[in-house]
Amino acid sequence: MNEALLRSLTPNVLGILVRRGATFAAAEDAVQDALVEAVRVWPADPPRDPKGWLVTVAWNRFLDATRADTARRRREDRLDEEPAPGPSATVDDTLQLYFLCAHPSLTPSSAVALTLRAVGGLTTRQIAQAYLVPEATMAQRISRAKRAVSGVRFDQPGDVATVLRVLYLVFNEGYSGDVDLAAESIRLTRQLATAIDHPEVAGLLALMLLHHARRASRTAPDGSLVPLAEQDRGRWDTALIAEGVAILQAALARDRLGEFQAQAAIAALHADAPTAEETDWVQIVEWYDELAGLTDSPVVRLNRAVAVGEADGPRAGLAALAALTDSLPRHAAVAAYLHERDGDLATAARLYAEAAHKAPDLAERDYLTRQAARLNARLSR
Template sequence: MDEALLRALIPTAISALCRRGADFAAAEDAVQEALVEAVRVWPDDPPRDPRAWLVAVAWRRFLDAVRADTSRRHRELRVDGEPVPGPAEDVDDSLQLYFLCAHPSLTPASAVALTLRAVGGLTTRQIARAYLVPEATMAQRISRAKRTVAAVRLDQPGDLGTVLRVLYLVFNEGYSGDVDLAAEAIRLTRQLAAGTDDEEVAGLLALMLLHHARRAARTRPDGSLVTLAEQDRSRWDTRLVAEGVAVLQAALARDRLGEFQAQAAVAALHADARTAAETDWVQVVGWYDELVRLTGSPVARLNRAVAVGEADGPRAGLAALAGLDPALPRYAAVQAYLAERDGDPVTAARRYAEAARAAADVRERDHLTRQAARLNTELRRQAAADG
């Protein structure tokens, strides 16, 4: 049984049913039933055209459900009848399904869950484990999302930028439970890239590949965080780096810069440096300038302050930081890092401790706590040495 093939066929099958008159929720339910049948039948009797088989069986399941529901008999008049035998229509509107799952009426959490379910083909149990919530909670979230988009026509134009942000949210969830969400996001973004010719889709794919290439070096055996500057770069995946750079270069060559391309360019500069000391921080600052110009994002400005601190010295970095809102996530951590480099361990220790208390991620919190403890220990030793 080719599980990867089945999962790749899911968005096409759902889209085919929606074109024939099924609403999204009913189409998704019918396709899930067809998948169960495929798992049972295909090992002994594989179809010549898997896509056509899945669409045909899902359509029959949908019709059975319509006929069984007398209160919806008017829908049966509109959609009754078997499709003409033969191969499924050679239409792949998976892109529209991405748009539907990233509909602006959904919350980001619901959009991510629905994308993983309908486009990614993950089970509700798998998604729940990935988000460390009870399966019943995730089932309710997905059901609400399906009801929300039930009346949305599949042929309505969608916002590709929203789709990309949802995929990036999936990627940033990383790994937990039995589903590797970072790898799943890359798979879905590859699928999206194959169906649309857009520089920002390529930029997001390149960004994911370049970040994912560093995954093995990000943590120690005990699970503690390893900062970018401390990572063993021999553990970076050079194949993913090369692919990410190639995808990015092809996108940048079209001269239609977007935010994901700019972020990927920063990641590529880090990947290009053999050591942290060899990073071309002047170019990194230039790309953050572009990102700020494109988005005005406070987070981009915060990251730019770090780059300025590396390129022009910690005083310059602190000056760039001064105009930002101290309530920004990671502001205190950045200020602590720059203060330590500027020779102010007292401020650095205090701000590391404050950043640790505000950190939502356990590994980040532990890392910041260790930084504060290290500086406080050094300060006590210095005080003892000074009498």
């Protein structure tokens, strides 16, 4: 059974049913039934037109469910027309599904789950495993999301920025269980890039590839975090870096700069440096200035303070940091790093311990705790 084929066909089949008049929730249920039937039937009797087979079976399942619901008799009369035999239509509804799954009525977590289910073709169990939540919890989340968008029509242009934010959220979830969400988000973004010619889609894809290229070097064999400056650059995926840089250059040449292109440019400068010492921090600061102008994000300004500290010295970095509230995530960790570089080990040790207490995950907490312990050991000599 070709699972990749089924997953690639799922959004098109779902879009066809919705375009024919099925609600999103009813269409999604029917498509899932058709996929289950395909897993049962195809190994012994593979169809000549897999997409057409799935459309026919899913549509029949939808009609069966509609007929069984007496409250929808009038709607059944309008829809009960058997599709003509032969190859299915070639209209690609995948892009519209992206916009539907990123509907503003949905919370970010619901939008991500719905995207993975409807566009990614993942099962509820797989999505639940990836998010480390019970399957029943994820099923409820997806059901609520489907109900929220069930009445949305595909007659308005979608918000590309919202779709990209959802895909970036998927990427940042990383991976767990049997679904690698980082790789899945790259697959989905590649799919989106073939459906829409937009420099920010290309920028996001480039950013993902450049970050993903460093994945193997980000953790030690014991699972502990390895900071960028200490990573083994020989383990970086040069093919992904080259692809990401080429995609980014083509996007930047269109002179329609967006936040994902700017982030990708920063990632490319890190990837281009043979060693941490050879990083072009001056140019990175310039790109952070561009990014801050595009987003006015305090998190961007926090990262810029680190870059300023590398380009102009730790005291310049601390001055940039002073303009930001200390309630920002990782503010204490950045302050600790800059104070250590400035020679104030006692303040740095205290801030590393404070940052460890606020760390969002165990790996980061362990890393920051070790930094605090390292400095305290030096201070006690």
